[in-house]
Amino acid sequence: MPHLPLTDREAPLGYLARRLEPLGLLTELDVGALAGVCQAWAQYREATEFMIKHGSVYRTPGGILMQAPQVSIARAALAAYMKGCAEFGLSPQSRTHIKVQPAGEDDEDDLLDKLDGPRSVRR
Numbered sequence: 001m002p003h004l005p006l007t008d009r010e011a012p013l014g015y016l017a018r019r020l021e022p023l024g025l026l027t028e029l030d031v032g033a034l035a036g037v038c039q040a041w042a043q044y045r046e047a048t049e050f051m052i053k054h055g056s057v058y059r060t061p062g063g064i065l066m067q068a069p070q071v072s073i074a075r076a077a078l079a080a081y082m083k084g085c086a087e088f089g090l091s092p093q094s095r096t097h098i099k100v101q102p103a104g105e106d107d108e109d110d111l112l113d114k115l116d117g118p119r120s121v122r123r
Helices: 011-023 028-054 069-087 111-115
Strands: 057-059 065-067
Touching (some): 011 028, 028 069, 065 069
Antiparallel strands (some): 057 065
């Protein structure tokens, strides 16, 4: 089973785009939404990495144990990520509601190139 790279913050965008576009689940209009999904993933990973390194609670100067803000950040980011994934059919439940039309093989434009910006102007 292929895995989503967890450490490279840019990797999820390309990873998901390469898999969604051929299925017809990603168009130029969806790039912003997919970028939002990937941003939520990056926030989740950053907060999770912080908690792995520093823990999910800390002691205040007064001696009171408090939950680290990263717990709430991770929870909200994961919820946003999961919601965005559902929009693209990336969960078993959401796939039951999606009708897939694979992209044509003769498409001149590659969506991954568009994510990086225009290479040249066509006339």
